[in-house]
Amino acid sequence: MPELPEVETVRRGLEHHIVGRTISAVCVLHPRAVRRQPAGPAEFESALTGRSLDTARRRGKYLWLSAGEDALLAHLGMSGQLLVGEPGRPLSPHVRIWFTFKDEGPDLRFTDQRTFGHMCVVRDGAELPAPIAHIAPDPFEGAFDPGAFARRLRARRTGVKRALLDQSLVSGIGNIYADEALWRARLHWARPTETLNGLEVSRLLAAVRDVLGAALAVGGTSFDDLYVNVNGESGYFDRSLAVYGREGLGCPRCGTPVRRDPFMNRSAYSCPRCQPRPRRGRW
Numbered sequence: 614m615p616e617l618p619e620v621e622t623v624r625r626g627l628e629h630h631i632v633g634r635t636i637s638a639v640c641v642l643h644p645r646a647v648r649r650q651p652a653g654p655a656e657f658e659s660a661l662t663g664r665s666l667d668t669a670r671r672r673g674k675y676l677w678l679s680a681g682e683d684a685l686l687a688h689l690g691m692s693g694q695l696l697v698g699e700p701g702r703p704l705s706p707h708v709r710i711w712f713t714f715k716d717e718g719p720d721l722r723f724t725d726q727r728t729f730g731h732m733c734v735v736r737d738g739a740e741l742p743a744p745i746a747h748i749a750p751d752p753f754e755g756a757f758d759p760g761a762f763a764r765r766l767r768a769r770r771t772g773v774k775r776a777l778l779d780q781s782l783v784s785g786i787g788n789i790y791a792d793e794a795l796w797r798a799r800l801h802w803a804r805p806t807e808t809l810n811g812l813e814v815s816r817l818l819a820a821v822r823d824v825l826g827a828a829l830a831v832g833g834t835s836f837d838d839l840y841v842n843v844n845g846e847s848g849y850f851d852r853s854l855a856v857y858g859r860e861g862l863g864c865p866r867c868g869t870p871v872r873r874d875p876f877m878n879r880s881a882y883s884c885p886r887c888q889p890r891p892r893r894g895r896w
């Protein structure tokens with residue numbers, strides 16, 4: 614699942630290649646891609662045809678292009694890609710929505726092998742689309758309040774990794790960057806949030822910002838070929854991962870083999886020495 618750095622990389626590409634242009638035609642090639650559109654593909658297409666796209670914005674793992682007061686909202690799901698390219702290139706069988714522009718320049722193709730991603734038009738959603746208003750700001754947004762985050766984190770009374778993945782507390786962090794941030798902050802993933810002191814919360818937040826920022830600087834992490842920017846290129850933060858996906862390999866700080874624990878049908882990776890198990894963990 615793409616996390617903040619991968620989605621922000623796509624947002625920047627849209628800002629560069631798509632913002633300021635006017636859509637000439639929209640073609641929904643697979644209705645599942647617009648399943649959240651109340652009246653279906655025809656409504657989606659007619660709401661966007663002829664519209665100018667003004668800004669590219671993001672909250673957490675969602676991004677949207679504003680068109681006047683309205684928003685074209687996108688979630689990439691597991692395998693969604695927004696690809697910009699020459700309009701004459703062959704149409705891959707995984708293209709779900711195809712946008713062409715009045716200037717006859719590069720087109721935009723929403724491509725999604727596993728069809729968990731989706732797009733929809735949200736009326737009056739330019740500032741913040743209603744379907745994502747419950748999602749908390751991410752740690753880079755001006756609206757993010759570190760004091761409020763610390764209070765709400767402790768009040769969750771859950772394991773700290775579970776809290777980091779909760780998009781109503783803080784958005785943009787998934788399995789990969791949660792493990793990496795916890796390693797950087799030397800906190801075990803099952804640490805009960807109510808036992809974190811102020812210093813530990815500050816350390817954690819700094820680690821989250823560091824790891825997301827470092828990943829963004831290199832275009833994100835690519836575990837398979839699916840996480841790509843609008844030009845189809847992969848990021849390379851996977852080379853900088855300390856613990857995620859590295860079971861049995863040495864911790865970059867102390868050399869102790871990285872441990873993998875089952876966690877919410879997935880995994881949690883940690884260093885047994887740098888991130889000691891809490892006495893009463895919330896697993």
Ligand SMILES: [Zn+2]
Pocket residue numbers: 864865866867868869884885886887888
């Ligand atoms: Zn270590």
